[in-house]
Amino acid sequence: MQFLSVTGEILLGWLFCWLIHIVSICYGFRHLYKNQGPVKQADIGDEALPGVSILKPLTGVDKNLKENLESFFTQDYPQFELLFSVPDDHDPAILVVKSLIESYPKVDAKLFIGAQDVVSNGKINNMVRPYEAAKFNIIVISDTGIKTTPTTLREMVTCMKPDVGLVLQMPYCAPRKGFGAVYQQVYFGTMQARNCLSANACNINCSTGMSCMLRREVLDKAGGLTPFGKYLAEDHFIAEGIRQQGYKVVLSTLPALQNSGNCQISDFHKRLVRWAKLRMTSLPTLIFLEPLGESVIQGAAASIAASYLLDISPLAFFIGHLLVWFLSDYILIRIVQNGPLPFSKFEFLAAWLFRETMAPYILLQGHMTHHVTWRNRKYRVKWGGEVERISEPGDELEEKVEKYQTDSDNVTVQRSSKKMVEILNSVAVTS
Ligand SMILES: CCCCCCCC/C=C\CCCCCCCC(=O)N[C@@H](CO)[C@H](O)/C=C/CCCCCCCCCCCCC
Ligand SMILES: O=c1ccn([C@@H]2O[C@H](COP(=O)(O)OP(=O)(O)O[C@H]3OC[C@@H](O)[C@H](O)[C@H]3O)[C@@H](O)[C@H]2O)c(=O)[nH]1
Numbered sequence: 001m002q003f004l005s006v007t008g009e010i011l012l013g014w015l016f017c018w019l020i021h022i023v024s025i026c027y028g029f030r031h032l033y034k035n036q037g038p039v040k041q042a043d044i045g046d047e048a049l050p051g052v053s054i055l056k057p058l059t060g061v062d063k064n065l066k067e068n069l070e071s072f073f074t075q076d077y078p079q080f081e082l083l084f085s086v087p088d089d090h091d092p093a094i095l096v097v098k099s100l101i102e103s104y105p106k107v108d109a110k111l112f113i114g115a116q117d118v119v120s121n122g123k124i125n126n127m128v129r130p131y132e133a134a135k136f137n138i139i140v141i142s143d144t145g146i147k148t149t150p151t152t153l154r155e156m157v158t159c160m161k162p163d164v165g166l167v168l169q170m171p172y173c174a175p176r177k178g179f180g181a182v183y184q185q186v187y188f189g190t191m192q193a194r195n196c197l198s199a200n201a202c203n204i205n206c207s208t209g210m211s212c213m214l215r216r217e218v219l220d221k222a223g224g225l226t227p228f229g230k231y232l233a234e235d236h237f238i239a240e241g242i243r244q245q246g247y248k249v250v251l252s253t254l255p256a257l258q259n260s261g262n263c264q265i266s267d268f269h270k271r272l273v274r275w276a277k278l279r280m281t282s283l284p285t286l287i288f289l290e291p292l293g294e295s296v297i298q299g300a301a302a303s304i305a306a307s308y309l310l311d312i313s314p315l316a317f318f319i320g321h322l323l324v325w326f327l328s329d330y331i332l333i334r335i336v337q338n339g340p341l342p343f344s345k346f347e348f349l350a351a352w353l354f355r356e357t358m359a360p361y362i363l364l365q366g367h368m369t370h371h372v373t374w375r376n377r378k379y380r381v382k383w384g385g386e387v388e389r390i391s392e393p394g395d396e397l398e399e400k401v402e403k404y405q406t407d408s409d410n411v412t413v414q415r416s417s418k419k420m421v422e423i424l425n426s427v428a429v430t431s
Contacts, residue, residue, distance in 0.1 A: 007305035013292060014302035021328040024194040027201035028335040035155045035253045049157055051079040053134035057126035058086050058093040058144045059375050062261030066096050068147045073104040076150040082109040083130035087122065089113050119229025120387045122377050131225050137217055143210040145260035147174050156213045156252050165218040165247025166239055169211040170196045172255035175342035179351065180263035182343045186351040189333030195293065200251040205243065209235025211256035218245050231385045232372060233278040255336060269362060274374060276366030282385035294359045295325040326352060
């Protein structure tokens with residue numbers, strides 16, 4: 001009897017997963033790209049559009065950095081300022097920013113060199129000075145790998161209604177070459193989009209901080225940026241802080257286009273493992289829930305339950321389950337892409353199968369340690385999401401001179417820090 005009730009619960013959970021699929025498809029279809037028409041955009045005249053301060057915290061360069069940053073200089077928006085920041089004066093991004101500032105003298109753009117070291121989170125440290133210097137009440141935080149379109153800022157402002165405190169762009173990708181790029185696009189267009197869209201449809205906080213617009217006055221009431229610097233999942237906690245002030249967090253109708261120059265699968269996996277660690281430590285219930293949202297795990301459990309309860313062949317059930325899941329994901333990614341995919345159906349199938357089979361392994365890896373490497377720093381994440389730094393950039397450089405790899409979607413960055421130059425010089429002399 002008890003066994004029957006367990007199998008019944010498994011099938012109910014399975015049905016719940018299909019509900020998530022349906023909600024994400026319906027919400028995505030109804031919401032995404034809906035502010036794009038000229039009529040909608042013209043709802044707010046240029047004179048009524050608020051000024052926007054765009055914060056771009058940078059670390060290192062990759063081959064797409066110039067193209068990505070340039071897209072912010074060519075926006076169709078009446079009043080905005082670009083506030084770039086780099087952690088130190090040896091950062092190679094400085095050259096790229098300076099050359100763009102020279103090429104676009106009419107754009108109000110500044111570069112802040114040297115991060116303040118006030119909190120654990122390196123991204124927050126990098127944004128402290130530009131945040132303080134920002135002229136406008138509407139702030140955009142936009143990561144280094146984001147490429148924007150001329151209408152994005154207008155669209156986000158259109159979503160910033162009086163009761164809204166934060167507008168998030170759900171993560172997606174610009175089309176890039178190679179299987180790694182297809183894989184990333186399938187990851188963000190299927191599993192990530194499903195959870196992000198259904199969570200937002202149900203008013204559940206599901207944030208990614210790579211591109212978001214917020215009201216400074218609201219964030220300031222929550223203490224400003226720095227109180228969130230004790231977390232690495234600062235995006236999640238900032239959204240939570242804004243909701244606590246009674247403001248809504250809404251999804252922009254345009255997804256964020258990630259366009260980093262590095263599409264290596266191994267680096268992308270490191271980034272996903274880091275994110276998994278942040279989620280599990282910040283919201284431990286996800287340790288149990290997240291695997292249940294995966295097609296393979298859900299399908300295996302439901303097919304065993306169905307074979308006992310309904311006398312259905314488990315293999316036939318499992319294959320049917322995967323097939324419908326695959327088709328739902330295909331519909332969803334077409335909605336997120338807003339048209340035909342920039343790769344073949346076969347590539348979609350290959351990337352989808354790869355993602356579905358890798359997902360349990362990535363979640364498992366997230367459990368291995370609480371140590372996280374982000375850019376050039378190592379952190380230990382505590383239960384609840386707070387972090388402590390356990391290594392600084394200089395520590396590793398003293399140990400060995402090497403090109404270091406970021407654990408995110410960034411290319412291997414050749415850093416030219418003072419220490420590195422010194423060590424390289426000494427190597428050159430001795431060899
Ligand atoms: C019985 C079946 C139950 C199935 C439930 C399926 C639940 C799926 C759970 C989690 C999926 C998580 C994917 C969210 C992506 C978050 C991206 C991310 O990692 N971002 C980090 C980096 O930017 C960020 O720092 C982390 C923030 C924490 C985010 C926590 C999000 C929780 C969202 C839960 C969504 C559930 C959707 C259910 C809708 C009804
Ligand atoms: O030490 C750091 C780390 C990161 N950053 C900046 O932070 C931004 C995001 O960094 P990455 O691209 O490496 O990382 P992700 O795309 O994984 O970030 C994402 O996940 C973690 C969240 O806390 C971030 O808000 C989110 O953007 C970049 O603009 C990067 O330059 C710093 O300025 N200093």
